[in-house]
Amino acid sequence: MAALPRRIIKETQRLMQEPVPGISAVPDDTNARYFHVIVTGPEDSPFEGGLFKLELFLPEDYPMSAPKVRFITKIYHPNIDRLGRICLDILKDKWSPALQIRTVLLSIQALLSAPNPDDPLANDVAELWKVNESEAIRNAKEWTRRYAMDN
Amino acid sequence: MTTEEYDTEMDYSDSDCGDPGYEDYYNVHPWDGEGDNDIDNDQSRRDPEYAVYDCLRIEEVERLLNEDVESLSNSLHITPSLAKVLLHAHNWALQDIIAKYRTNASSLFINSKIKPLPPLDSLSGLKSQRSGLCSVCVAIQSAEKFSTLTCGHSFCKDCWCMHFEVQISQGISTGISCMAQDCNVLAPEDFVLSLLTKPNMRERYQQFAFCDYVKSHPQLRFCPGPNCQMIMRSKEQRAKRVMCSSCKTCDLIRNCNNFSFRCGIDYHAPTDCNTMKKWLTKCADDSETANYISAHTKDCPKCHICIEKNGGCNHMQCYNCKYDFCWMCLGDWKAHGSEYYVCSRYKENPNIAHESVLAQAREALKKYLHYYERWENHSKSLKLEEQTLEAIKMQINKKVMNYSGTWIDWQHLFAAASLLTRCRYTLQYTYPYAYYMEPGPRKELFEYQQAQLEAEIEDLSWKIEHAETTNRGDLENQMDIAEKRRVTLLKDFLEV
Ligand SMILES: [Zn+2]
Ligand SMILES: [Zn+2]
Ligand SMILES: [Zn+2]
Ligand SMILES: [Zn+2]
Ligand SMILES: [Zn+2]
Ligand SMILES: [Zn+2]
Numbered sequence: 001m002a003a004l005p006r007r008i009i010k011e012t013q014r015l016m017q018e019p020v021p022g023i024s025a026v027p028d029d030t031n032a033r034y035f036h037v038i039v040t041g042p043e044d045s046p047f048e049g050g051l052f053k054l055e056l057f058l059p060e061d062y063p064m065s066a067p068k069v070r071f072i073t074k075i076y077h078p079n080i081d082r083l084g085r086i087c088l089d090i091l092k093d094k095w096s097p098a099l100q101i102r103t104v105l106l107s108i109q110a111l112l113s114a115p116n117p118d119d120p121l122a123n124d125v126a127e128l129w130k131v132n133e134s135e136a137i138r139n140a141k142e143w144t145r146r147y148a149m150d151n
Numbered sequence: 152m153t154t155e156e157y158d159t160e161m162d163y164s165d166s167d168c169g170d171p172g173y174e175d176y177y178n179v180h181p182w183d184g185e186g187d188n189d190i191d192n193d194q195s196r197r198d199p200e201y202a203v204y205d206c207l208r209i210e211e212v213e214r215l216l217n218e219d220v221e222s223l224s225n226s227l228h229i230t231p232s233l234a235k236v237l238l239h240a241h242n243w244a245l246q247d248i249i250a251k252y253r254t255n256a257s258s259l260f261i262n263s264k265i266k267p268l269p270p271l272d273s274l275s276g277l278k279s280q281r282s283g284l285c286s287v288c289v290a291i292q293s294a295e296k297f298s299t300l301t302c303g304h305s306f307c308k309d310c311w312c313m314h315f316e317v318q319i320s321q322g323i324s325t326g327i328s329c330m331a332q333d334c335n336v337l338a339p340e341d342f343v344l345s346l347l348t349k350p351n352m353r354e355r356y357q358q359f360a361f362c363d364y365v366k367s368h369p370q371l372r373f374c375p376g377p378n379c380q381m382i383m384r385s386k387e388q389r390a391k392r393v394m395c396s397s398c399k400t401c402d403l404i405r406n407c408n409n410f411s412f413r414c415g416i417d418y419h420a421p422t423d424c425n426t427m428k429k430w431l432t433k434c435a436d437d438s439e440t441a442n443y444i445s446a447h448t449k450d451c452p453k454c455h456i457c458i459e460k461n462g463g464c465n466h467m468q469c470y471n472c473k474y475d476f477c478w479m480c481l482g483d484w485k486a487h488g489s490e491y492y493v494c495s496r497y498k499e500n501p502n503i504a505h506e507s508v509l510a511q512a513r514e515a516l517k518k519y520l521h522y523y524e525r526w527e528n529h530s531k532s533l534k535l536e537e538q539t540l541e542a543i544k545m546q547i548n549k550k551v552m553n554y555s556g557t558w559i560d561w562q563h564l565f566a567a568a569s570l571l572t573r574c575r576y577t578l579q580y581t582y583p584y585a586y587y588m589e590p591g592p593r594k595e596l597f598e599y600q601q602a603q604l605e606a607e608i609e610d611l612s613w614k615i616e617h618a619e620t621t622n623r624g625d626l627e628n629q630m631d632i633a634e635k636r637r638v639t640l641l642k643d644f645l646e647v
Contacts, residue, residue: 010289063287064310064317097287097306097314098332 004032007063011101023105025056033058037069037105041148042113046140047075050148054084054108056101066095067104076136076143078117078126086111087121204385206396209361212371212382216364219245227252232339233301235364237263239325243368264328264337267302285310287330298346302336304329311346319352324359376400394418420577421645422584430583434526437519452481464612465532479528487606495602497521499590522586529579532612533572539616540568546619563623567615570630574608574637581640600640607633 012032015025022040027033037054041047053072059065069091071084079087090099090107120126129136207215216238224234226249240263241248251259260266283291285307292307299305306314310330315338318327327343329336340360347353365371365382374381376398383393394400399417419427451458451469453476458469465478466487475484480494487494497518547561581601588594611629618626 005288007287007289061313061317064314096332096334097310097330103332 005062008032008058015101020102020105020109022109025101025105033062035101039105039109039112041144042109045113046137047077047112047144047148050144052112052148056104058101063097063099066091066099067101069104069108074143074147076125076140077112078115078120078129078136079111081121085121087119204383204393206374206381207384209380209382212365212384213361215384216243216368219243223248230339230341232341233265235360236265236325236337236339239364239367240264243364264335265301265339267334267336287314298342300329300336300338300342302329302331302334304331304334304336306330308346312348315343315347315356316349316352319347319356319359322359324356325363374398374400418576419580419583421641422580426583426587427580430586433519434523437516437523449478449481452476464616465528465609466613479525487609495525495598495605497585519586522582526579526582529575529582533575533579536568536571536575536612540565540572543568543615543618563627564615564618567611567618567626567630570634571608571611571615574604574611574633577637577641578604578608584644597640597644600636600643604633604636604640607636 012027019025022042024038025035026037027035035056035058037056039052039054041050041052051073052075055070055072057068059068069086071080071086073084075084081087086108088104088107088111090096090104115129117126117129125136125139128139219238220231220234223229223238223245224231227234227237229237237248237259238245241251248259257266261268283293285292285297287306287310290307296307296309297305298308298311314330315327318324324343325337327338328334329338343356344353347356362373365373370384370386372383373379374383374395374397376395379395379398379400381395381397383395385393395418416424416427416431422430449458450456451472451474453474454469454472456469456471458467466475466484467478468475476482477484477487477494482494499518543564547558547564550561551558578601581597581604585594585598585601588597607629611626611633614626614629
């Protein structure tokens with residue numbers, strides 16, 4: 001395997017030294033491009049109190065290409081599908097090599113605070129979020145309790 | 152025999168002997184730039200297939216686009232690369248761009264993503280050059296290692312190069328933007344090429360960019376033919392069916408880029424594109440059943456000797472008993488010369504609805520075979536007549552060598568042969584059309600005209616094959632009649 005680029009080393013060091021509040025990102029022991037991520041459900045959101053596991057992988061051409069990120073913990077959210085894939089512009093066409101792992105994780109945390117049912121990935125969830133928001137929020141809380149709380 | 156062989160044997164060049172093929176006929180209208188509308192309307196009234204268009208090669212299109220680039224770059228005093236960004240962003244509307252520039256140059260540059268939106272909110276790149284730190288690779292480097300885009304964002308050359316390579320590998324070229332966060336300024340061609348090092352990447356970049364330019368140009372589109380490199384150029388406002396001069400693929404064109412329909416089948420007037428698709432699917436499905444009829448030999452209906460068809464003409468003469476008959480229906484040829492040539496017409500059984508399912512299926516197959524057989528036959532005749540044309544060339548060659556007339560004296564034969572090709576090509580494509588027509592007066596009219604065209608074509612074909620004994624005036628008269636029949640049929644039935 002090729003040597004780890006200086007950019008990845010620097011980012012990793014900073015993530016460890018000054019972690020983003022509510023987010024932990026730890027590189028895997030055997031693969032420095034693979035991160036175990038835990039995001040705390042933001043306050044005043046239906047995900048409050050939950051701990052959400054994610055995986056983040058830096059592809060070979062990072063930072064020219066965006067990191068690959070996926071939720072491992074099940075989550076009821078209009079922009080996250082059953083497989084945990086995330087609909088977020090900076091992970092796709094709005095990616096810029098100047099963005100960092102840190103910015104990506106902050107954006108994901110923000111997405112939990114402000115779901116956007118008009119740009120859906122999980123269609124049934126987004127539909128309910130639009131027609132009956134209170135029921136959707138009840139579902140999201142229920143899923144958070146069931147999948148993101150006791151471990 | 153190929154033209155190359157021919158050329159090495161003789162000193163006549165291609166332009167001397169003509170070598171007309173049917174592609175020439177569909178591509179005779181020269182691109183007339185500004186185009187006189189009165190003449191266009193007049194011509195389109197006379198010729199239903201008339202469309203002002205060009206089939207251009209890549210180099211020709213490059214030259215064409217470069218003229219616009221140069222002209223814009225000269226009038227605005229900007230680099231050709233920036234002129235390309237502007238033209239691409241404005242669908243090559245040169246005068247529009249110049250007008251916008253005069254009204255508000257800075258808003259033109261911002262809207263075209265050449266200059267950033269003020270205020271510059273992301274300073275990551277600006278900071279980096281001063282400190283010598285590239286914010287993408289977080290390495291400290293000397294000043295000459297940095298390159299700055301028109302927005303003022305600066306990163307090290309290696310990072311720019313890697314960024315471009317990743318974008319190009321995703322098929323992006325003219326759309327490559329700055330690396331800075333939230334900066335949408337585009338990297339112009341000269342900037343990209345100055346930083347790309349690998350030759351294959353530069354080549355791919357240029358190919359993709361060219362594709363983008365063609366796609367953004369309202370008068371240009373790529374030929375839909377498989378593996379065809381030609382580009383069609385047209386100013387037609389109405390959709391017109393045209394034929395690619397290189398691969399003979401059909402396409403619908405008009406001066407509008409968001410016209411998404413692409414046909415991609417061989418040119419097929421008067422049959423419309425959907426009918427043609429249905430027909431080809433049917434032919435592919437039913438080819439097994441149809442195979443047995445496509446043999447090249449038939450028995451003479453009179454003396455039953457085996458006759459091989461060796462020309463395109465359907466008027467056969469038995470070499471044994473000299474009986475004149477029709478290759479298609481094996482009927483007496485004399486009966487075909489009369490006013491109503493019934494050979495091309497399929498006679499439907501009027502009581503078919505009351506027959507058994509099996510009889511109906513048999514009837515359906517019979518009907519299909521009738522049209523398929525004629526469709527196939529004309530396609531074969533086209534190929535055979537190509538050989539005839541080659542043979543004529545040889546003959547003329549010999550005659551000229553023996554001082555029997557000059558090259559000019561024989562030119563009318565080439566004209567006749569290519570006219571024959573054009574007529575037979577149209578005739579071939581009348582069969583799918585007729586097959587799908589509902590029975591009724593319109594179909595009767597169509598088949599009447601089709602029959603007339605067929606009769607004139609066979610007459611012409613016969614006269615060309617027997618050119619040595621045919622009088623030139625006679626032949627030219629026949630050419631005129633055949634073409635008139637063809638145009639009449641297209642006029643009455645050609646719809647796009
Ligand atoms: Zn920029
Ligand atoms: Zn760099
Ligand atoms: Zn073509
Ligand atoms: Zn078509
Ligand atoms: Zn015979
Ligand atoms: Zn016949």
